[in-house]
Amino acid sequence: MLTIKDLSITRGQGEQSFTVSLPHLSLAEGEVVSLCGSSGCGKSTLLEMMGLILKPDNLSQYELSSATLSMDLAPLILSNKQKTLAEIRSKNLGFMLQNGGLLPFLSVWQNILLPCQTNGILADESWLHHLCEKLNINHLMTKYPKQLSIGERQRVAFVRSIAHKPLLLLADEPTSALDPHHSEVLFHLMLSLAKQQKIAVLLVTHDWDLVQRNELxxxxxxxxxxLRQSCFIEQANNDSQE
Known part of the structure; x- marks a missing residue:
């Protein structure tokens, strides 16, 4: 579903430079994979490159595929074809930002529907209301982001990120502002929806216990x-997180 090879970028110059690299990653439909590491190691930078927002310095393959779609985006990415990449990103990728990223001038429900409206897709409103009920935010539909707690914004942001049923969901610390109960609810809902909707999920998290319990x-x-570099490689399930 997603295959990435030889992805890297160097930020800064000289003694201030720092390189972030990902030699190889493959994601299957419905699979959830986590990115872990200490603060400042490049997790967000990596997510931006994988999300077609930040142009890498090097990339040999970025293949995104489904039952009806197969494309290697590496040539488009390296040539910085922003208009084409923006269209692909809007239709096929979902983003869940750590701070929610909700538009302040739209209500909760309008924020949730935005990805569908942007792509000219008829929203599955009954399904979206069901998700909101699961996350205990169904009573917030007419409120605006400034009226919500940080945890409520995160839950709204999750529903918005999958409203258009993307091929790939990129989630940056999706449970960081949630209490243990809501963290478990959102995490297990994410796992369930990934399988049901065949959405591949790349998850940035510091919650190593949650990752281990779910054997991601x-x-x-x-x-x-x-060497001023950070390289992301797959680790064995029984390895501890330093």
């Missing part, structure tokens, strides 16, 4: 400060 494949940052 994990890519961890291997830091080498002497």
């Amino acid at each position: 494949r994990t890519f961890s940052a291997k830091l080498d400060m002497s």
Whole structure:
């Protein structure tokens, strides 16, 4: 469903430079994979590159596929074809930002429907209301982001990120502002929806216990400060997170 090879970028110059790289990653339909590492190791930078927002310096393959679609986006990415990439990103990718990223001038329900409206897709409103009920936010539909707690914004952002049923969901610390109960509810709903809707999920998280309990494949940052680089490689399930 998603195959990425030889992805890297160097930020800064000289002694201030830092390289973030991902030699290889493959994601199947419905699979949830986690990205882990200490603060500043490049997780968000990696997510931006994978989300077609940040142009990498190097990339040999970025293949996105489904039953009806197969395309290697590497040539488009390296040539910085932003208009084409924006269309592909809007239709096929979902984003869940750590701070929610909700538009302040839209109500909760309008925010949730936005990806469908942007892509000219008829929203499955009964399904979306069901998800909102599961996350205990169905009573917030007419409120605006400034009226919500940070945790409520995160739950709204999750529903919005999958409203258009994307091929790939990129979630940056989706449970960071949630209490343990709502964290478990959202996480297990994410796992369930990934399988049901065949959505591949790449999850950035510091919640190593949650990752281990659900036996997720994990890519961890291997830091080498002497070389000023961070390389994300897959680790064994029984490895501990440093």
